[in-house]
Amino acid sequence: MSNGIPLKKISFSGTLLLLAWPAIVENFLQSMVGFVDSLFISKLGLTEVATVGVTNAILQIYFAIFMSVSTAAAVFISRSIGEQDTEKTKVIISHALMLTIGIGFLFGFVSLFFAPDLLSLMGANAEVVERGSTYFRVIATPSIFMSLVFTIGSILRGTGDTKTPLRAGLWMNFIHIILDYILIFGLFFEGFGLTGAAIATVLARIIGVALLFRGMKRKNLLPPLSPRFWSIRPDLLYRMSRLGTPAMLERLFMRTGQILYFGMIIRMGTDIYAAHTLTGNFTLFSTIVGTGLGVATTTLIGQSIGSGKFEDVKRYGKIATGVTSTVMTVVLLIVWLYSFGAATWFTTSSEVIHLITTVLLIDLFAQPATGLVTSLTAILQAGGDTKFPMYVTWFGIWAIRTLGVYLLGVYLGWGLIGAWCAIAFDNYIRAGILYWRYRSFKWLKVI
Incomplete structure (x- = not known):
């Protein structure tokens, strides 16, 4: 190699x-x-x-x-x-x-x-x-x-x-x-x-x-x-487009779903939306780590498949899911511990600071699932299976997350805490579905 x-x-x-x-x-x-x-x-x-x-x-x-x-x-x-x-x-x-x-x-x-x-x-x-x-x-x-x-x-x-x-x-x-x-x-x-x-x-x-x-x-x-x-070579362009299009749709499903539930959070009030936005700034650190590990996972799984080393594919799959979930959780734990003081850099409102630290704690419990979603999506895409993650993202964002934000955050009146509980629930459901697909090894495809 x-x-x-x-x-x-x-x-x-x-x-x-x-x-x-x-x-x-x-x-x-x-x-x-x-x-x-x-x-x-x-x-x-x-x-x-x-x-x-x-x-x-x-x-x-x-x-x-x-x-x-x-x-x-x-x-x-x-x-x-x-x-x-x-x-x-x-x-x-x-x-x-x-x-x-x-x-x-x-x-x-x-x-x-x-x-x-x-x-x-x-x-x-x-x-x-x-x-x-x-x-x-x-x-x-x-x-x-x-x-x-x-x-x-x-x-x-x-x-x-x-x-x-x-x-x-x-x-x-x-x-x-x-x-x-x-x-x-x-x-x-x-x-x-x-x-x-x-x-x-x-x-x-x-x-x-x-x-x-x-x-x-x-x-x-x-x-x-x-x-x-x-x-x-039209056949190669077609195969590349066929592989890339579901990856594109997955991101578009994510963006359009975000627009919908962001709109619900905005209507909860200015302070609540500000707390949501600032919480997103804090979670960015674990997202950056997960994205980097996802890039490495795609490369190593793809190289192992290309060289026919399918035992390495299985080992990298197990290690990538474990490492990504662990590292993302540890990073967010550190961020959460520092957030009690760091939140005061952005606002003096004790209510907003309390919301930020509470919602970050909810997301901390969701990080193992978020790490699994990140690594398993990279693994399946490296295997040539870009459609399955697309369907899972569509289902998770539209049927679970957006609906959950409405039910927990708006209908039951839990506000931002309910919205982030829905986000956590979505990540665990998607992680479970993606892990089931990963265990089946039906994602190893000829491209």
Whole structure:
């Protein structure tokens, strides 16, 4: 396995953690940059904050589609690495890049010509549409760079290389913060305000893509400019789309379900919604860890399947579920212990602080199930079974979580505590269903 991590040189859990930590750090840094970006923009005014909020809501749909391509690329590439088939790996990379570039151009076209319509569709008022159209066009028309960041990062991770995306992310995030400040507020010139924030984001992404391409070239992953590698193979594009589409729908089901139950929580009152939002900021730490471990799980399971080492597949499955659940629970336990003091950084309301710490405790009891959902989804997707997690997410978010938030939070009057009890119940139900599927081994599919 020339490009991956040697599976037998260190323990299975050690390999998983070694592969996961760069992805964890990368996700953490991206979250911090997002926080700094929001802080800068908040200095411009509430209309600018609202514009960015609506734009990000639209971009979440873009991200779901871009991530579906990157998920398919990671699964296909990790298997071909396991098979030690270099030519097949490069053909897959070329098609992942072609698919990514095509989708990037399509969404760029839509963003350029339909920006006001998309903002209006999301419920933005006339002032936000007027100011936000330029911002949205600048940040979303070059969608090709946005999509390439996702795909190239997944290509590298699929080979077992999580450090190159981390290094690229470090530079991209550092440059983003510097450019953000200069272009928003100005230095020796008048700043460009919200448009400056969009330009900074785009320039940082362009630099990130250049660094990721350099990483691919250094690892000899770029396919030569030859028809042998770049002639379109419709069957391969179809198989990648078939694998990636359920992953995309899974994320869209999650987002649309969140919109519904977020609306219920908003109607419970401003303080309650504020407590819910701040609790989400605290749980972000365990989510970042789980995402990084999920990336490592997909890579290692895919490589093991590709090399025909099905005993390793079973071992990695057991270890990934155990490690992910344990680490996410420990991280949230630490966060909960610190939350009693940290919550005072955000609010002086004793009622809101009590709600935050109480809801975090509920989520702490749910973390073992959340870890199982995270790891089992990664395992099934690596096995080529992206449809089952999609169905489970659809059922869990719409039939259990959203209904549960209404019954416990609204109908029975338990408020935010009832809403988070419903979220915990949903995670345990989904974990049970996914574990049943995992134990059946019907998720090992030919892709």
